[in-house]
Amino acid sequence: xxxxxxxxxxxxxxxxxxxxxxxxxxxxxxxxxxxxxxxxxxxxxxxxxxxxxxxxxxxxxxxxxxxxxxxxxxxxxxxxxxxxxxxxxxxxxxxxxxxxxxxxxxxxxxxxxxxxxxxxxxxxxxxxxxxxxxxxxxxxxxxxxxxxxxxxxxxxxxxxxxxxxxxxxxxxxxxxxxxxxxxxxxxxxxxxxxxxxxxxxxxxxxxxxxxxxxxxxxxxxxxxxxxxxxxxxxxxx
Amino acid sequence: xxxxxxxxxxxxxxxxxxxxxxxxxxxxxxxxxxxxxxxxxxxxxxxxxxxxxxxxxxxxxxxxxxxxxxxxxxxxxxxxxxxxxxxxxxxxxxxxxxxxxxxxxxxxxxxxxxxxxxxxxxxxxxxxxxxxxxxxxxxxxxxxxxxxxxxxxxxxxxxxxxxxxxxxxxxxxxxxxxxxxxxxxxxxxxxxxxxxxxxxxxxxxxxxxxxxxxxxxxxxxxxxxxxxxxxxxxxxxxxxxxxxxxxxxxxxxxxxxxxxxxxxxxxxxxxxxxxxxxxxxxxxxxxxxxxxxxxxxxxxxxxxxxxxxxxxxxxxxxxxxxxxxxxxxxxxxxxxxxxxxxxxxxxxxxxxxxxxxxxxxxxxxxxxxxxxxxxxxxxxxxxxxxxxxxxxxxxxxxxxxxxxxxx
Numbered sequence: 174x175x176x177x178x179x180x181x182x183x184x185x186x187x188x189x190x191x192x193x194x195x196x197x198x199x200x201x202x203x204x205x206x207x208x209x210x211x212x213x214x215x216x217x218x219x220x221x222x223x224x225x226x227x228x229x230x231x232x233x234x235x236x237x238x239x240x241x242x243x244x245x246x247x248x249x250x251x252x253x254x255x256x257x258x259x260x261x262x263x264x265x266x267x268x269x270x271x272x273x274x275x276x277x278x279x280x281x282x283x284x285x286x287x288x289x290x291x292x293x294x295x296x297x298x299x300x301x302x303x304x305x306x307x308x309x310x311x312x313x314x315x316x317x318x319x320x321x322x323x324x325x326x327x328x329x330x331x332x333x334x335x336x337x338x339x340x341x342x343x344x345x346x347x348x349x350x351x352x353x354x355x356x357x358x359x360x361x362x363x364x365x366x367x368x369x370x371x372x373x374x375x376x377x378x379x380x381x382x383x384x385x386x387x388x389x390x391x392x393x394x395x396x397x398x399x400x401x402x403x404x405x406x407x408x409x410x
Numbered sequence: 411x412x413x414x415x416x417x418x419x420x421x422x423x424x425x426x427x428x429x430x431x432x433x434x435x436x437x438x439x440x441x442x443x444x445x446x447x448x449x450x451x452x453x454x455x456x457x458x459x460x461x462x463x464x465x466x467x468x469x470x471x472x473x474x475x476x477x478x479x480x481x482x483x484x485x486x487x488x489x490x491x492x493x494x495x496x497x498x499x500x501x502x503x504x505x506x507x508x509x510x511x512x513x514x515x516x517x518x519x520x521x522x523x524x525x526x527x528x529x530x531x532x533x534x535x536x537x538x539x540x541x542x543x544x545x546x547x548x549x550x551x552x553x554x555x556x557x558x559x560x561x562x563x564x565x566x567x568x569x570x571x572x573x574x575x576x577x578x579x580x581x582x583x584x585x586x587x588x589x590x591x592x593x594x595x596x597x598x599x600x601x602x603x604x605x606x607x608x609x610x611x612x613x614x615x616x617x618x619x620x621x622x623x624x625x626x627x628x629x630x631x632x633x634x635x636x637x638x639x640x641x642x643x644x645x646x647x648x649x650x651x652x653x654x655x656x657x658x659x660x661x662x663x664x665x666x667x668x669x670x671x672x673x674x675x676x677x678x679x680x681x682x683x684x685x686x687x688x689x690x691x692x693x694x695x696x697x698x699x700x701x702x703x704x705x706x707x708x709x710x711x712x713x714x715x716x717x718x719x720x721x722x723x724x725x726x727x728x729x730x731x732x733x734x735x736x737x738x739x740x741x742x743x744x745x746x747x748x749x750x751x752x753x754x755x756x757x758x759x760x761x762x763x764x765x766x767x768x769x770x771x772x773x774x775x776x777x778x779x780x781x782x783x784x785x786x787x788x789x790x791x792x793x794x795x796x797x798x799x800x801x802x803x804x805x806x807x808x809x810x811x812x813x814x815x816x817x
Contacts, residue, residue, distance in 0.1 A: 229717060229811040249722050257719025264815060268714035272420035284413045285719040329718065 176336055176369055177203040177226055182235030184221055195221045197392035198235070203371065203385075205336060208363045210383030211373040217389040219373035223339045226371060227260055228252045240336055257285050261330030261368075265342035267322045269314040275301060275325045276310040282332040293332075300328035304358060320351030327358060331368070338362075340372040344379055356382050414724065418731035421704065422739070428700055429736065435696040436740025436791060437747050439689040444748035444787040446685055448777030450678045455778060458638065458664075461671050463540055464602050466664045467509075467632035468641050469648060471495070474658035476630075485585035488627035490657070496631055498651045504644050506636045509536030510628035512619040516582030518562075518570060518612060525569045528610040529580055531619020539634050545771070549574035549598030557618060559597035563611030567599045574598065580612065584624035592622040603771055686790050693737075693791060694798035701733050701802035705809075712806050713814025722807035729806050733799020734792060741791040745784055752777040 179201040185192040195218040203209055211219045224230040225237055228244050237244045240259050244252065256262075269278045276297040283293035301310055304324040314322050323343065330338050340359070344352035360382050362368050372379060380386060386398040422429055462468055472480075476487040489495070489510075496508040510533055518527035532540075534552040547564055562572065572578055576596050584590045594614050602608055620626060635644060641663065652659045665671065705712070712725060755761060760774030 224812050227717065229815070253716070253719050253721045256717060262714075262717045264714070264717075266710065268710050268717075268815065270417070270711055270714070272424055273417065281413075281715075282718045285724070333719075 175202040176205040176240050177201065177371070178236075178238040179226070180236040182225060182232045182237060184218075184225060184230070184232050194392050196225070196232070196394075199392075199394045201387070201394060203369060205369055206363070206367045208360070208370045208382060208384045209372070209387060210380045210385070211371065211387045211389060212375075212380055213389035215375075218392060219389055220341050222387075222389065222394075223341050223371060223373050226337075227262060227339045228256050253285075257282055258333050259335055259337065261333070261335040261338040263323070263326050263330050263338060263340035263343045265345035267314070267319075267326045267346075269322055269325055269329070271314050274311045274313055275306060275317065275321075275328075278314070278325055279328045279332055282329060286333055296332060297328070300331055301325070303331075304328045318351075319347050320354060323347060323351075323355055324358070327355070327362075331362070335368070337369045337371065340370065342374060342376075343372060344374070344376050349378070352376065353378060414728055415731055418728050419735055421708075421728075421732055422735050425704075425707075428703065432696055432700040432736055433740045433743065436693055436737065436795070437744045439693045439696075440741050440744025440787050440791050441747045441751060443686055443689045443790060444744065444779060444783055445751055445777050447682060447783040447786060448748070448752060448779045449775055450682055451778040451780055451783050452776050453678065454675060456773065457671055457674055458668075460603055461668045462638065462664050463634070464544060465607075466667050467540070468635045468638065468664050469633040469645060470662045470664075470667065471499075471631040471633065471648075471652065472629070472660050472662070474660050476660055477662075484629075485625070488585075488625060488629060489631060489659075490627050492628045492631050495652065495655060495659075498654070499631075499633060499648055502644065502647055502651070504636050504640045505633060505648075507536050507539040507634040509533050509540070509632050509634075510616055510630070511632055512616055512623060512625075512627075512629045514582050514619065514623055516580045516622070518566070519579050519581065520570050520572050520576060521579075523570050525566065526610055527566065527580060527612045528607075529582070529612045529614060529619060529622070531614055531616035533616050537613075540632075545601040545603075547599050547601050549596065551598055552613065552615065553597075556597065557615050558593070558595050560594035560612055560614040560618070561598045561600050562596055562613075563608030564599055564601045565605055565609035566611055567596075569609060572596050578612075580614075580622060582622050584622070586624055588624070590622055590624060592618055594618055601771065686786070690790050690794040693740075693794040696798075697733055697736055697795045698798035698802065700736065701729060701799050702805075704732065705729065705802045705806045708806075709809060709814045709817040712809055713811050713817070716811045717815065725807045726803045729803035730796065730799050733795050733803070737792045737795025740795070741788045744787065744791065748777075748779055748784070748787075752779050 179199055182196055182199045183194070184196040185194045211222055213219055221230070225232050226239070239255060242255060244255070270281065273281065276294065279297040279300050280293040283296060298310060301307060304327055306321060306324055309317060309321060314325065317325065344355055347355065356379055359370055363370050372383065374380060385396065388395045388397045473487045473489050479487045492510045496510065499505060500508045512531040513529060515526065515528055517524050532552070534554045537552060552559060552561060560578070570578065574596050577593050578596060579591050579593050581589065581591045602611060616628065633648060635641060645661070645663065649661060715725065755777055760776050763773050763775045765772045
């Protein structure tokens with residue numbers, strides 16, 4: 174069984190006429206250390222897929238397992254602990270806490286985990302150095318550029334040494350050069366630390382870093398990386 | 411916990427203008443509550459000291475059985491040899507005066523008019539301390555060596571049509587049941603502060619009162635202390651002195667005798683409770699508005715915190731700490747503001763108040779900001795802010811993470 178396992182997962186939302194089926198009986202296995210891109214047009218269910226894997230939302234039916242743990246029927250406390258320890262999130266809008274410094278933002282998952290102050294400060298410093306922000310530890314997000322904020326968000330996602338990082342349109346608010354830098358960082362973390370990445374994107378450059386491509390169309394999921402070469406997938410991104 | 415408090419405190423100062431407006435409204439509410447509480451406290455102090463120093467003293471000593479037989483057989487519950495008892499009690503540190511009293515009701519007449527009077531026989535030597543709250547409006551006070559002089563209340567002077575130097579006859583019944591009359595010359599006219607009391611008030615030397623009641627004994631011994639706050643400590647020591655005598659005694663504290671004072675305290679405390687409730691509601695709405703706005707503005711952050719592993723309870727705690735933090739800040743500044751207001755009132759000579767109901771004199775009011783007054787205002791303010799933060803905190807914790815992250 175992979176580090177991420179979905180069985181017959183369906184999800185729908187209420188709409189004006191009837192329920193809108195976003196995912197229809199999706200099956201998926203992702204192994205540890207994979208770099209997976211979820212691609213598809215807007216509204217195809219990419220973010221929904223990531224939200225379900227991340228335990229941020231519940232499926233209507235089906236089973237989701239993260240590192241062997243079934244997310245179904247878990248209470249808020251357990252799901253929060255799973256998100257804290259096993260998953261890292263990177264969002265398009267960064268979602269940093271503006272009143273905290275870069276180092277404090279990175280350390281917050283460790284606060285929630287219960288790590289003592291000195292250890293988490295050391296870990297935050299180490300991670301910010303890793304993402305190239307050694308000189309910006311004490312700056313608040315308002316004093317950082319978009320790319321720097323996203324690097325802080327990545328460092329925060331890595332704080333608790335998660336096995337999986339879920340990134341929803343991580344380069345959506347960044348210019349091309351900055352986006353390339355972020356993807357280089359993702360690739361090196363994947364390659365050197367074996368972190369599993371699942372990235373939803375519209376960006377062909379992001380897709381080019383993925384070892385595996387999942388095409389979402391009308392609620393169904395198809396692994397296209399074994400069916401056709403990357404350049405044939407790019408028009409569908 | 412420290413990190414959560416630190417984050418909450420930083421969030422308080424995030425939108426400074428809104429926080430300043432909210433804190434200002436809390437400061438105004440706190441100051442109103444503290445100053446009103448201080449005014450009531452001042453009124454209680456004034457009424458308490460007037461009651462003690464004009465009429466009751468701090469402690470009254472009677473012969474054993476007085477409370478049971480004072481109406482049916484008053485002669486049997488008189489104190490026969492008060493001098494030695496008074497001498498021993500007067501030696502205790504903290505005792506300002508010890509004086510005997512014999513009181514009775516009767517009819518006072520100048521020949522032209524006859525009215526009801528309430529006569530109190532006192533020892534002029536021991537009365538100086540009690541005269542603090544009596545205002546002499548004509549003549550002079552009682553003096554030792556003037557066995558026929560007496561003081562009357564201002565309203566009684568009007569009722570009798572008597573002036574200083576006039577003779578007044580008091581008609582009463584002796585303890586033996588014989589109708590008796592004594593005369594005194596009006597030495598002075600006083601105002602006690604209470605119109606009702608002034609209309610019957612007669613104070614004469616105790617020897618004159620004893621002659622009227624045909625006795626050599628006294629009804630009670632009144633003890634006045636330097637400081638009302640010492641009563642609880644001194645009462646057991648006074649009772650210890652009393653236990654050394656063969657005769658048995660009973661004692662009553664001023665607050666056991668002052669029914670009017672208790673009624674006033676109950677009334678004003680009720681008024682204050684309603685006022686504090688209104689202020690608390692105003693503070694609650696002010697803080698609830700601020701907290702609700704904060705939740706709306708920070709929905710995305712709430713989603714992010716939940717995504718990185720914050721439990722619902724963590725968010726509830728975070729917003730409750732923010733609410734209480736605003737309350738503590740407002741209450742802290744409220745203490746300072748209240749002190750400044752009380753100081754300004756003190757410096758300008760107080761607030762001129764009209765005579766209270768039943769009283770004959772107005773007074774200058776001040777704000778007595780005692781520890782209790784400030785503690786009560788603090789507790790109401792902080793409790794109101796805590797309550798007002800409950801719903802926004804709960805709402806923040808129930809936001810769906812996915813929806814929050816879309817903000």
